[in-house]
Amino acid sequence: MRIRHLFLSGSLLALGGLAMSPALAQSGPAALSAPPALLGTALHLDQVLQAELRDRGMASALQAESFADLIRQTTRLYLAQTRDRGALIAALMSDPSVAALMEGENRADRERTVRYFVRATRREYDLPLPMAIAAVEMVSAITDRAGRLVAEGQLDIDAATDMCVGLITGGLAGLGRSLKA
Numbered sequence: 001m002r003i004r005h006l007f008l009s010g011s012l013l014a015l016g017g018l019a020m021s022p023a024l025a026q027s028g029p030a031a032l033s034a035p036p037a038l039l040g041t042a043l044h045l046d047q048v049l050q051a052e053l054r055d056r057g058m059a060s061a062l063q064a065e066s067f068a069d070l071i072r073q074t075t076r077l078y079l080a081q082t083r084d085r086g087a088l089i090a091a092l093m094s095d096p097s098v099a100a101l102m103e104g105e106n107r108a109d110r111e112r113t114v115r116y117f118v119r120a121t122r123r124e125y126d127l128p129l130p131m132a133i134a135a136v137e138m139v140s141a142i143t144d145r146a147g148r149l150v151a152e153g154q155l156d157i158d159a160a161t162d163m164c165v166g167l168i169t170g171g172l173a174g175l176g177r178s179l180k181a
Contacts, residue, residue, distance in 0.1 A: 067124040068169050075143055075164045079150045079157045086151030114140075125176035135175060139168045 064070035082089075093099045114136055122132045146160040155163075 067120060068165055070120060071168050072161060072165050076157060076161045078143060079147055079160050082147035083150045083157060086147065121172060125172050127176060135172060139171060142167050
């Protein structure tokens with residue numbers, strides 16, 4: 001099992017509150033590999049970073065004053081994380097064994113997050129549960145793609161956040177209206 005040097009270096013930089021250097025970010029999966037003995041340490045660092053993101057995300061969600069504000073705050077946080085650590089995450093996830101391990105570790109958090117957004121979507125747009133579940137899964141692709149565009153430098157965080165909020169709230173509102181028609 002191998003893990004990219006990029007991941008370890010980026011995690012250490014991130015824990016120090018520094019952004020990854022552009023040279024390191026562009027080295028991608030071709031970066032030097034760390035010895036297998038560092039895998040446990042690197043995965044622990046990733047878990048620390050994920051916990052930090054989860055805690056900040058929950059704090060943002062609890063402070064939201066409206067559904068649009070909830071989407072705006074959590075999207076902005078996700079996009080900043082993607083901008084700062086996107087290359088790092090891509091390099092990590094390019095190793096199938098690490099990706100499988102991370103999938104297992106993150107599954108519970110993802111399911112909890114999806115349930116939270118499904119409940120909020122149902123409350124805001126009065127959607128039936130199966131439709132709300134499908135809608136949340138579909139609109140999460142919008143945020144995912146925006147994250148990639150931000151990480152690639154094609155969109156800045158403000159523009160991407162505004163576009164995501166408009167597409168998500170507009171799409172869900174339209175879906176809710178179509179059920180009442």
